[in-house]
Amino acid sequence: MTNFTPAAKANQIVNPRLGYPIFDLEVHCIHEDPHQVSQYLPLRYRKRFDQGYLGLGMFNFDQRGGGFRTDGDVPGEQVFATTGELVRRQLLEPYEIEWAICTGQLYCLSILPDVDYATAVASAYNDWLINEFIPQDPSFLVAISISGSDPAQAVKEIERWADHPRVVEIMMPSASTMPLGNRFFHPIYEAAQACGLPIAAHTTNEGKGISPPPTPVGYPSRYLEFHSGLAANAMSQTASLVSEGVFAKFPDFKFLLMEGGVSWVLPLMWQLDADWKRLRQEMPLLKEKPSDYLKRQFFYTTQPIEEPKQTRDLIHTYEQIGGETQIMFSSDFPHWDFDDPFKILPGTTSAGLKKRILRDNARQLFGRKLRALEGS
Numbered sequence: 001m002t003n004f005t006p007a008a009k010a011n012q013i014v015n016p017r018l019g020y021p022i023f024d025l026e027v028h029c030i031h032e033d034p035h036q037v038s039q040y041l042p043l044r045y046r047k048r049f050d051q052g053y054l055g056l057g058m059f060n061f062d063q064r065g066g067g068f069r070t071d072g073d074v075p076g077e078q079v080f081a082t083t084g085e086l087v088r089r090q091l092l093e094p095y096e097i098e099w100a101i102c103t104g105q106l107y108c109l110s111i112l113p114d115v116d117y118a119t120a121v122a123s124a125y126n127d128w129l130i131n132e133f134i135p136q137d138p139s140f141l142v143a144i145s146i147s148g149s150d151p152a153q154a155v156k157e158i159e160r161w162a163d164h165p166r167v168v169e170i171m172m173p174s175a176s177t178m179p180l181g182n183r184f185f186h187p188i189y190e191a192a193q194a195c196g197l198p199i200a201a202h203t204t205n206e207g208k209g210i211s212p213p214p215t216p217v218g219y220p221s222r223y224l225e226f227h228s229g230l231a232a233n234a235m236s237q238t239a240s241l242v243s244e245g246v247f248a249k250f251p252d253f254k255f256l257l258m259e260g261g262v263s264w265v266l267p268l269m270w271q272l273d274a275d276w277k278r279l280r281q282e283m284p285l286l287k288e289k290p291s292d293y294l295k296r297q298f299f300y301t302t303q304p305i306e307e308p309k310q311t312r313d314l315i316h317t318y319e320q321i322g323g324e325t326q327i328m329f330s331s332d333f334p335h336w337d338f339d340d341p342f343k344i345l346p347g348t349t350s351a352g353l354k355k356r357i358l359r360d361n362a363r364q365l366f367g368r369k370l371r372a373l374e375g376s
Contacts, residue, residue, distance in 0.1 A: 020355060021098035022341050023362035025200075025301050026258060026330035027091065027140075029102040029133055032082045036132065040124035045117055049124075081334050084136025091333045092139055095341055099362070099370070101141045102129060103171055103258075107202045109147035110173040111209030118147040123157055134166055141366070143169035143200055148176055148185055155191040162195035165373055168366045169256070170197050175205035177212070180237045181244030189250050196368055198254035198299070201237065203230045234260035235268050238298065242272060245285030247293035254365065256299040258330065263306040265321045269294060295322035299365065301330035302357060303339040315350050324353055328362045 015021055031037050038049040081087050092100060106125055112118040122145045134140040144161045146154040154172075161167045170192055178184065180201065192199050207214025207226070214220065215229045234257060241247065241255060272290035276283060286293070300323070308314055318327060331339050345354040363370060 015096035017342055018096075018355075018358070020359055021096050022329060023359045024091070024095075024097045024100040024331045024333070024341075025103075025256075025328050025362060026303065027081055027087060027100045027102050027333050028105050028335065029081045029087070029129070029140075030105055031128060037121075037124050037128045040127040041120055045120050048117070049121065084133065084140065087333070088137055088139075091331065092137070095331075097331075098139060098359075099141055099366075100139050101143050101169060102134060103143045103169075103200070103202070104129060104145055106145045106171070107173045108175065108205045108209055109145065110149050110176045111205060111211040112147070112149075113210050115147065115149040119150050119153045119157075122147050122154075123160075126157065126161060130161070130164065130167070140166065141169075141369075142167045143171045145171045146188070148172050148180075148188065151185060151187040154188050158188070158191045158195055158197065162197060165369065168197065168369045170199050172199050172201050173205060174201035174203050174233065174237055174257070174260075175208060175211045177210055179240030179244075181240030181242070181246050183244065186246070186249070189246055189253050193250045193253040196252075198256050198365060200256040200258055202258040203233060203260050206230065206233045230259070231261050231264045235264050238265075238268060238294070239272060241298075242286070242290045242293055243283055245283060247297045248285040248287060251297075254297055254299065256301070256328075256365075258301045259303060259332070260300065261304065261306050262300050262321060262323065262327065263317060265294070265300070266317060269321065295326065298326065299361075300327045302327060302344060303330040303332040305339075305344075311345065311350070315345070315353065318353065324356055325361055325364070327357050328365070329358045 034050045038046040041049055081091075087100070091097060104125060106122065109118040109122055126142075126144045129144075130142055134142055142161075142164070144157065144167055146157050148154060158170055172180075172188065174180065189199065205211070207219060214226055215232060220226050220229065238257070246255075247253065269291040276286060276290050280286070305327075306314070318324065329339070329341055329344070331341070341358055345357065
């Protein structure tokens, strides 16, 4: 393990290929043994978790070999994020990453029918992550997990960890029984704003558990259909958050969409702005155009971002949606569609934009916690 303290990190890591270190928003750390998490659960849930993990008896899609990369140097050539040593050797050191947010993989908590169990699992997972995983490396930051199905309990969990120096974000599943802008969720957003923590919603569990079908026309047959169709869900959730007045009601609240892409954002902004002019009586809280709120309070990650043949087309999209301040790098380690930070946004004409995406935007969003950690 590298010998440095968080307070000294910013001045010690310089990426020789880029000239600056990288900030990674998405490392899918996971326990090696369910007992590592279940020990933090109430007794009545431990056996259930150990034997069935989350008990997701639901449809899924074959990803042709699973969700993890197979080019690693561990036994069986499997890349995992089960220990800090593995993450450092396979991700942090090769790419000179100064900070990495550990997000876990609990993106189904809002669609489990047993709300009490989902809430208990979120709490136990946070205990394991903060007490056992992140102490393994000083580069790790934390996104605590919550279930959106019980806002009162979610608020308690947020408040329990809000003052922890390495807790910088709240993970809330995007898969839900109702749109995320619904006032049912507003206590969660109010608590997040009060604690100065952004909410991050992760796609990929749409259509599972007790959530609606993953597309507006029902269940697809192929993984390609499902994965490509996640943009439709992202559009619906984004429209809900804006139209229900979440950003107007909570002006300091920040929302981060993970693994949702960005190509759909610009036409959605056009449509929302046009409809807002005609239907303002339906959205009395909105005092600005919907796109203004999105460009200020809505954020995106690069993985899995759309990649047109011409880089300038992607850069144009970034510019139109406020991407110079709102898009941030996520490696998605250790999944097979991992983003290589040295290969995204090639060329020299976009060097400034690339630096903002790979480092500066995240440091701005999480600046309050980082300043405390780095002693600045």
